[in-house]
Amino acid sequence: MRELTQRQKDVATFISTFIKEHNYAPSVRDIADHFQFSVKAAHDHLKALEAKQVIKTKSGISRSIEVIGSEFFPREEMIQIPLIGSIAAGMPLMSEENTEYLLSIPATMLRNTRNTYFALRIRGESMIEEGIYDGDIAILRKCEVADTGDIVAATVGEEEMGITLKLYYPSNGNIELRPANSTMGPIITRSCKIHGKLHLLIRNYA
Amino acid sequence: MRELTQRQKDVATFISTFIKEHNYAPSVRDIADHFQFSVKAAHDHLKALEAKQVIKTKSGISRSIEVIGSEFFPREEMIQIPLIGSIAAGMPLMSEENTEYLLSIPATMLRNTRNTYFALRIRGESMIEEGIYDGDIAILRKCEVADTGDIVAATVGEEEMGITLKLYYPSNGNIELRPANSTMGPIITRSCKIHGKLHLLIRNYA
DNA sequence: TGTTTTACTATACAATTGTTGATGTTCTTT
DNA sequence: AAAGAACATCAACAATTGTATAGTAAAACA
Numbered sequence: 425m426r427e428l429t430q431r432q433k434d435v436a437t438f439i440s441t442f443i444k445e446h447n448y449a450p451s452v453r454d455i456a457d458h459f460q461f462s463v464k465a466a467h468d469h470l471k472a473l474e475a476k477q478v479i480k481t482k483s484g485i486s487r488s489i490e491v492i493g494s495e496f497f498p499r500e501e502m503i504q505i506p507l508i509g510s511i512a513a514g515m516p517l518m519s520e521e522n523t524e525y526l527l528s529i530p531a532t533m534l535r536n537t538r539n540t541y542f543a544l545r546i547r548g549e550s551m552i553e554e555g556i557y558d559g560d561i562a563i564l565r566k567c568e569v570a571d572t573g574d575i576v577a578a579t580v581g582e583e584e585m586g587i588t589l590k591l592y593y594p595s596n597g598n599i600e601l602r603p604a605n606s607t608m609g610p611i612i613t614r615s616c617k618i619h620g621k622l623h624l625l626i627r628n629y630a
Numbered sequence: 631m632r633e634l635t636q637r638q639k640d641v642a643t644f645i646s647t648f649i650k651e652h653n654y655a656p657s658v659r660d661i662a663d664h665f666q667f668s669v670k671a672a673h674d675h676l677k678a679l680e681a682k683q684v685i686k687t688k689s690g691i692s693r694s695i696e697v698i699g700s701e702f703f704p705r706e707e708m709i710q711i712p713l714i715g716s717i718a719a720g721m722p723l724m725s726e727e728n729t730e731y732l733l734s735i736p737a738t739m740l741r742n743t744r745n746t747y748f749a750l751r752i753r754g755e756s757m758i759e760e761g762i763y764d765g766d767i768a769i770l771r772k773c774e775v776a777d778t779g780d781i782v783a784a785t786v787g788e789e790e791m792g793i794t795l796k797l798y799y800p801s802n803g804n805i806e807l808r809p810a811n812s813t814m815g816p817i818i819t820r821s822c823k824i825h826g827k828l829h830l831l832i833r834n835y836a
Numbered sequence: 837t838g839t840t841t842t843a844c845t846a847t848a849c850a851a852t853t854g855t856t857g858a859t860g861t862t863c864t865t866t
Numbered sequence: 867a868a869a870g871a872a873c874a875t876c877a878a879c880a881a882t883t884g885t886a887t888a889g890t891a892a893a894a895c896a
Contacts, residue, residue, distance in 0.1 A: 426895095431843070452884060462845050463884090464845075464846085464886080464887095467886090468844080469843085483884080487654055487883085488653075490654070624834055625833035626833075627761070627831035629829050658853065659852080667875085670855090673855065676854095678873095692852075692854070
């Protein structure tokens with residue numbers, strides 16, 4: 425298998441552009457018309473591009489061309505993340521009904537596509553020395569365990585008390601949830617529920 | 631015109647889900663098959679949903695249903711923002727050829743859709759006291775003027791010297807570009823070129 | 837040199853798909 | 867009670883669209 429020819433790149437570019445412009449994929453004839461060649465030529469190009477893993481099509485289904493990742497046409501993989509409320513403001517339930525809206529984050533900015541992520545709005549100044557400010561949006565990876573020093577979203581005691589974002593420091597039996605704010609003391613507890621680890625922070629200036 | 635009925639919501643949800651799953655819109659028959667009703671029923675639903683501004687279709691073009699904004703199916707408007715390099719690391723040119731990749735940001739997180747935005751990777755500790763850390767990604771709105779106290783990306787003198795992110799403080803004839811780091815001094819200059827204002831900050835923990 | 841790949845033309849068939857007419861039921865609103 | 871909207875069926879037509887056959891020709895490769 426050789427690499428893409430110029431003509432194939434042109435066709436792939438056209439498809440990619442067409443999808444962005446129209447929100448649906450071109451038909452074989454849309455491609456043929458644009459390049460002023462026959463329907464078969466267009467179809468052959470699609471086969472070639474599919475063999476070279478640039479596009480994917482579903483046989484028999486119209487306008488089903490999908491531009492997939494490749495050296496020449498890197499697809500921007502997006503992950504949808506629900507923003508499920510504010511940290512330390514009641515109880516942001518981990519359910520889809522509580523989703524304020526979905527954030528789209530490029531997969532390249534996250535570690536692993538297969539993990540589940542969720543987002544919370546930061547309230548308060550407890551993590552200010554880590555550069556996490558009131559109003560910031562934290563994107564967390566859902567997980568139950570954390571390593572020492574990780575920034576985690578956790579609930580201590582009753583879930584209704586609300587989630588806190590803190591530094592995780594376990595020490596012989598106890599768990600210390602440290603704020604990054606010298607005016608505040610840590611929460612020391614026997615057990616807490618970890619909801620996720622901080623992976624991304626988004627701040628809005630306006 | 632009344633609001634959406636439960637059935638119409640179901641149909642709209644199906645379409646929305648189908649598009650996410652398949653990357654192409656359902657045909658009229660895909661909808662009919664799923665709900666076990668006739669093709670005409672599906673088609674009528676599409677007309678109703680279009681009249682109610684929930685979807686948009688192109689007549690005669692297969693699989694051209696597009697779910698648009700509405701009370702019940704708020705469309706997440708995305709803005710593509712080019713990441714054009716690192717701040718204070720050579721010269722990140724404001725051109726599309728220098729785009730490392732495109733970030734997708736929900737429009738709701740930005741002030742104005744019509745503005746031009748670009749992104750830069752932060753290098754150095756000069757804005758650490760504003761909670762802006764090395765490696766953070768700054769999303770800026772392209773503009774030439776700024777207000778006192780704004781965080782701006784600017785170049786002083788030759789453009790090749792590189793862009794800096796600083797606090798903007800003009801004072802009778804001079805322009806002071808203040809770092810947010812007490813160990814560093816401000817840049818005081820007669821003139822500088824402002825490239826944009828900071829609007830969004832993204833930090834990756836991993 | 838021969839083989840493979842690329843890049844097409846022209847034509848055609850069949851499946852997919854959008855669209856419509858005629859018609860009826862149920863529910864809500866006036 | 868009347869009117870309209872919503873929801874539905876069956877059947878049919880026409881346009882769109884994917885796929886294929888039968889070639890031609892040039893370029894790339896081994």
